[in-house]
Amino acid sequence: MSELSELGLSSYEERAYRALLSLGSATASDVAVRASVPTGRIYDVLNGLSARDLVSIRAGTEPTIYEPVDPETAVDRLLDARTRELDRREAELREVADSVRSTLAPTVPASATLWRTDLGSEDALALWREQVKAATDQYRMAVGPPYDAADWETYAAELGPADRIDGDVSVRVLLSEAVSARLSDSEIGPLLDELTDLEVRVAADVRLTWYVVDEVECCLDLPDLFEPAARLGIALSREESFVQEAIERFDRAWEAGTPIDTHLPGHD
DSSP, rough: OHHHHHHHHHHHHHHHHHHHHHHHSSEHHHHHHHHOOOOHHHHHHHHHHHTTTTTEEEETTOEEEEEOOOHHHHHHHOOOOHHHHHHHHHHHHHHHHHHHHHHSSSSOOOEEEEOOOOOOOOHHHHHHHHHHHHHHSEEEEEOOOTTSSSSSSHHHHGGGGGGSSSSEEEEEEEEEHHHHHHOOOHHHHHHHHHHHSEEEEETTOOOOOEEEETEEEEEOOOOEOOOOOOEEEEEEOHHHHHHHHHHHHHHHHHHHHHHHHHTTOOOO
16 A cells, blocks of 8 residues: 555556656546556546545646646645544544443343332331241341441341241351440340341451342342441342352351350350
């Protein structure tokens, strides 16, 4: 590819323009011979050069005489036209890129849901009842924020349905140290008594409240950004890899936790 071709001229147009530069001015037939352009194409080629303002047509002559503009002017005109063309192409490509981004943008999976619900609210109780009703094997629950800053009375009602968990379901509750420190013996005692297959441990690194029902779904408590003792909502996911990762993280924290009967007196 020649440099003039890069600026937008076809092979025939370049040869015709160079022929005119050598001839100074000429008829179409003379340009065709000098440039080795087929006679049947020469008028289209010269008219194309004229449309680009690279060739002028001498008025009142028969046959028509064509004259080239000087090379410096021709190159400037070609450069301007090529730049405008590239700018238009860039704008078109940016529109295509924006469209592609919108089609490739991550979407919220259908297996994820968010509930806006406060601590101890009816919505929270309804969700808790649905979960305990669905559990068939094991219920894992890590309790941290926002419970670590909330009073027991605020969320005690959420544990009310605990006695409705099927007796065949194993329940493991992992408390953060902050939550454990806020619970009195009289508050946690009834919970220990209600369930036969219940274990409670305390761990130092529970930074969020989350729970896993069997190996099916995981819920995350989202603390209020501006009120540490309040809940913004609950996010639920049934995405398999996420649930499995939640189980693995819980089990590692569980193994490192301290059983409640050795952490709090009165539960030997």
